[in-house]
Amino acid sequence: MTQEQAQSLKDDIAYMRALAEEGRKTPLLGGAILVTAGLVFGLASVGHWAVITQTLAVGPEALAVIWLGAMAVFVAALIVLSVRLKRKPGALSPANRAAGAAWGSVGGAVFVLAISMGFVAWRTQSDIASYLFPSVILALYGTGWAVSSAMSERRWMTWVAVGAWIGAPAVAFLAGSAEQYLAYAAALILFAFVPGLAMMREEPSEIV
Numbered sequence: 001m002t003q004e005q006a007q008s009l010k011d012d013i014a015y016m017r018a019l020a021e022e023g024r025k026t027p028l029l030g031g032a033i034l035v036t037a038g039l040v041f042g043l044a045s046v047g048h049w050a051v052i053t054q055t056l057a058v059g060p061e062a063l064a065v066i067w068l069g070a071m072a073v074f075v076a077a078l079i080v081l082s083v084r085l086k087r088k089p090g091a092l093s094p095a096n097r098a099a100g101a102a103w104g105s106v107g108g109a110v111f112v113l114a115i116s117m118g119f120v121a122w123r124t125q126s127d128i129a130s131y132l133f134p135s136v137i138l139a140l141y142g143t144g145w146a147v148s149s150a151m152s153e154r155r156w157m158t159w160v161a162v163g164a165w166i167g168a169p170a171v172a173f174l175a176g177s178a179e180q181y182l183a184y185a186a187a188l189i190l191f192a193f194v195p196g197l198a199m200m201r202e203e204p205s206e207i208v
Contacts, residue, residue, distance in 0.1 A: 026093040028152050029085055030103060031199025036077045038193025044070035045134075045185035053178045088203070095151040102147035106140045131175035134184040138168040141191055157195070164191040 047066045050056040090096055113136055120129040142164035149157035167187040174180035 026090040026095050026152075027202040028099050028148055028154070028199055029088055029091055029096055029203060030100065031196040031201075031203065032081050033078060033085075033103075034192045034196030035200065036081065036196075037074060038188045038191075038196060040070050040074045040077070042185040042188040042193065045181045045188065049178050049181040049185070052181070098151045099144075099148045103144045106144040109140055110137055131180065132172065134180065134187070135168040135172040138164045138171060138184075138187055138191065142168070145191070145195070156198070160191055160195045167191060 044066050047056070048063055051058055051060065051062050051066070056062070085091060113133070117129040117133055121127055142161045145157050145161035145164060149155065149161060164187070167190070171180060171183050171187060174183050
Protein backbone atom coordinates (compact mmCIF):
# COMPACT_ATOMS: atom_id res chain seq x y z
CA MET A 1 0.00 0.00 0.00
CA THR A 2 1.42 3.35 -1.02
CA GLN A 3 1.53 6.33 1.30
CA GLU A 4 -1.15 8.00 -0.80
CA GLN A 5 -3.46 4.98 -0.46
CA ALA A 6 -2.84 4.80 3.28
CA GLN A 7 -3.73 8.47 3.65
CA SER A 8 -6.88 7.96 1.59
CA LEU A 9 -7.90 5.06 3.84
CA LYS A 10 -7.31 7.17 6.96
CA ASP A 11 -9.44 9.95 5.48
CA ASP A 12 -12.24 7.48 4.72
CA ILE A 13 -12.15 6.11 8.27
CA ALA A 14 -12.17 9.63 9.71
CA TYR A 15 -15.16 10.50 7.51
CA MET A 16 -17.12 7.44 8.62
CA ARG A 17 -16.29 8.18 12.25
CA ALA A 18 -17.52 11.75 11.81
CA LEU A 19 -20.77 10.45 10.31
CA ALA A 20 -21.24 8.09 13.26
CA GLU A 21 -20.62 10.90 15.74
CA GLU A 22 -23.05 13.16 13.89
CA GLY A 23 -25.64 10.39 13.90
CA ARG A 24 -25.41 10.01 17.66
CA LYS A 25 -25.87 13.75 18.12
CA THR A 26 -28.92 13.87 15.87
CA PRO A 27 -32.08 14.14 18.00
CA LEU A 28 -34.29 11.08 17.81
CA LEU A 29 -37.62 11.58 16.09
CA GLY A 30 -40.91 9.84 16.73
CA GLY A 31 -41.79 11.36 20.07
CA ALA A 32 -45.25 12.25 18.78
CA ILE A 33 -45.97 8.57 18.10
CA LEU A 34 -45.09 7.64 21.67
CA VAL A 35 -47.16 10.53 23.02
CA THR A 36 -50.12 9.29 21.00
CA ALA A 37 -49.65 5.68 22.13
CA GLY A 38 -49.38 6.66 25.78
CA LEU A 39 -52.42 8.92 25.65
CA VAL A 40 -54.72 6.71 23.55
CA PHE A 41 -54.00 3.41 25.25
CA GLY A 42 -53.71 5.03 28.67
CA LEU A 43 -57.24 6.39 28.27
CA ALA A 44 -58.41 3.00 27.00
CA SER A 45 -56.99 1.36 30.11
CA VAL A 46 -58.81 3.84 32.34
CA GLY A 47 -61.96 3.11 30.33
CA HIS A 48 -61.44 -0.61 30.94
CA TRP A 49 -61.19 0.06 34.67
CA ALA A 50 -64.36 2.17 34.56
CA VAL A 51 -66.30 -0.63 32.84
CA ILE A 52 -65.25 -3.48 35.13
CA THR A 53 -65.84 -1.41 38.26
CA GLN A 54 -69.20 -0.24 36.89
CA THR A 55 -68.10 3.36 37.18
CA LEU A 56 -69.58 3.45 33.69
CA ALA A 57 -72.96 1.73 33.61
CA VAL A 58 -72.30 -0.34 30.48
CA GLY A 59 -71.99 -4.04 29.77
CA PRO A 60 -68.71 -5.96 29.34
CA GLU A 61 -69.15 -5.84 25.57
CA ALA A 62 -68.02 -2.22 25.84
CA LEU A 63 -64.47 -3.47 26.49
CA ALA A 64 -64.09 -4.64 22.90
CA VAL A 65 -65.39 -1.29 21.66
CA ILE A 66 -62.90 0.57 23.85
CA TRP A 67 -59.80 -1.38 22.79
CA LEU A 68 -60.71 -1.76 19.13
CA GLY A 69 -61.57 1.93 19.02
CA ALA A 70 -58.25 2.81 20.64
CA MET A 71 -56.41 0.65 18.11
CA ALA A 72 -58.22 2.28 15.20
CA VAL A 73 -57.43 5.79 16.48
CA PHE A 74 -53.78 4.92 17.04
CA VAL A 75 -53.31 3.30 13.63
CA ALA A 76 -54.87 6.31 11.90
CA ALA A 77 -52.61 8.66 13.86
CA LEU A 78 -49.59 6.44 13.18
CA ILE A 79 -50.10 6.65 9.43
CA VAL A 80 -50.29 10.45 9.50
CA LEU A 81 -47.36 10.86 11.90
CA SER A 82 -45.15 8.40 10.00
CA VAL A 83 -45.58 10.38 6.79
CA ARG A 84 -44.63 13.60 8.58
CA LEU A 85 -41.71 11.88 10.28
CA LYS A 86 -40.08 10.88 6.99
CA ARG A 87 -40.02 14.53 5.90
CA LYS A 88 -38.16 15.76 8.97
CA PRO A 89 -34.44 16.61 8.90
CA GLY A 90 -32.36 13.79 10.34
CA ALA A 91 -34.96 11.10 9.66
CA LEU A 92 -32.43 9.08 7.67
CA SER A 93 -29.58 9.35 10.19
CA PRO A 94 -28.17 6.02 11.44
CA ALA A 95 -29.49 6.66 14.95
CA ASN A 96 -33.02 7.42 13.77
CA ARG A 97 -33.06 4.49 11.36
CA ALA A 98 -31.94 2.08 14.08
CA ALA A 99 -34.30 3.48 16.71
CA GLY A 100 -37.14 3.49 14.18
CA ALA A 101 -36.48 -0.15 13.36
CA ALA A 102 -36.45 -1.01 17.06
CA TRP A 103 -39.74 0.73 17.79
CA GLY A 104 -41.28 -0.70 14.63
CA SER A 105 -40.32 -4.16 15.87
CA VAL A 106 -41.89 -3.37 19.24
CA GLY A 107 -45.13 -2.40 17.53
CA GLY A 108 -45.09 -5.54 15.40
CA ALA A 109 -44.43 -7.72 18.43
CA VAL A 110 -47.32 -6.13 20.33
CA PHE A 111 -49.68 -6.76 17.40
CA VAL A 112 -48.64 -10.41 17.02
CA LEU A 113 -48.84 -11.03 20.77
CA ALA A 114 -52.33 -9.49 20.90
CA ILE A 115 -53.52 -11.94 18.25
CA SER A 116 -51.74 -14.85 19.97
CA MET A 117 -53.29 -14.05 23.35
CA GLY A 118 -56.68 -13.75 21.67
CA PHE A 119 -56.28 -17.31 20.37
CA VAL A 120 -55.20 -18.49 23.83
CA ALA A 121 -58.28 -16.89 25.40
CA TRP A 122 -60.54 -18.44 22.76
CA ARG A 123 -59.02 -21.92 23.04
CA THR A 124 -58.95 -21.98 26.84
CA GLN A 125 -62.11 -19.93 27.41
CA SER A 126 -60.13 -17.94 29.96
CA ASP A 127 -59.00 -14.33 30.15
CA ILE A 128 -55.95 -15.11 32.29
CA ALA A 129 -53.59 -14.48 29.36
CA SER A 130 -54.86 -10.89 29.11
CA TYR A 131 -53.57 -10.16 32.61
CA LEU A 132 -50.01 -10.60 31.35
CA PHE A 133 -50.42 -8.43 28.26
CA PRO A 134 -49.74 -5.04 29.95
CA SER A 135 -46.50 -6.36 31.44
CA VAL A 136 -45.37 -7.74 28.08
CA ILE A 137 -45.96 -4.36 26.46
CA LEU A 138 -44.01 -2.54 29.17
CA ALA A 139 -41.13 -5.00 28.80
CA LEU A 140 -41.07 -4.34 25.04
CA TYR A 141 -41.20 -0.59 25.64
CA GLY A 142 -38.18 -0.95 27.90
CA THR A 143 -36.32 -2.66 25.07
CA GLY A 144 -37.26 0.13 22.65
CA TRP A 145 -35.98 2.77 25.06
CA ALA A 146 -32.77 0.84 25.69
CA VAL A 147 -31.99 0.70 21.97
CA SER A 148 -32.88 4.39 21.57
CA SER A 149 -30.55 5.26 24.43
CA ALA A 150 -27.69 3.26 22.94
CA MET A 151 -28.09 4.85 19.51
CA SER A 152 -28.50 8.43 20.69
CA GLU A 153 -26.40 8.43 23.88
CA ARG A 154 -29.30 10.02 25.77
CA ARG A 155 -28.74 8.68 29.28
CA TRP A 156 -32.23 9.65 30.44
CA MET A 157 -33.68 7.11 28.01
CA THR A 158 -31.81 4.37 29.86
CA TRP A 159 -33.65 5.32 33.02
CA VAL A 160 -36.96 5.23 31.16
CA ALA A 161 -36.08 1.71 29.95
CA VAL A 162 -35.26 0.60 33.50
CA GLY A 163 -38.50 2.15 34.76
CA ALA A 164 -40.53 0.28 32.14
CA TRP A 165 -38.82 -2.99 33.05
CA ILE A 166 -39.54 -2.42 36.75
CA GLY A 167 -43.12 -1.44 35.92
CA ALA A 168 -43.77 -4.71 34.07
CA PRO A 169 -43.69 -7.04 37.12
CA ALA A 170 -45.24 -4.33 39.29
CA VAL A 171 -48.30 -4.22 37.01
CA ALA A 172 -48.35 -8.04 36.87
CA PHE A 173 -48.48 -8.12 40.67
CA LEU A 174 -51.93 -6.50 40.43
CA ALA A 175 -53.22 -9.09 37.94
CA GLY A 176 -56.89 -9.92 38.39
CA SER A 177 -57.72 -6.64 40.10
CA ALA A 178 -59.33 -3.53 38.64
CA GLU A 179 -56.35 -1.53 39.88
CA GLN A 180 -54.12 -3.28 37.34
CA TYR A 181 -55.65 -1.18 34.58
CA LEU A 182 -55.10 2.07 36.45
CA ALA A 183 -51.50 1.04 37.12
CA TYR A 184 -51.05 0.21 33.45
CA ALA A 185 -52.49 3.59 32.43
CA ALA A 186 -50.06 5.32 34.81
CA ALA A 187 -47.16 3.30 33.37
CA LEU A 188 -48.09 4.31 29.82
CA ILE A 189 -48.10 7.96 30.85
CA LEU A 190 -44.74 7.61 32.60
CA PHE A 191 -42.94 5.48 30.02
CA ALA A 192 -44.52 6.58 26.73
CA PHE A 193 -46.40 9.89 26.99
CA VAL A 194 -43.98 11.90 29.17
CA PRO A 195 -40.70 10.74 27.56
CA GLY A 196 -42.35 11.15 24.16
CA LEU A 197 -42.95 14.80 25.02
CA ALA A 198 -39.30 15.10 26.06
CA MET A 199 -38.26 13.74 22.66
CA MET A 200 -40.50 16.22 20.89
CA ARG A 201 -38.90 19.08 22.81
CA GLU A 202 -35.45 17.96 21.64
CA GLU A 203 -36.50 17.99 17.99
CA PRO A 204 -35.15 21.18 16.37
CA SER A 205 -36.66 22.75 13.31
CA GLU A 206 -33.35 22.15 11.57
CA ILE A 207 -30.49 19.74 12.10
CA VAL A 208 -27.24 21.70 12.08
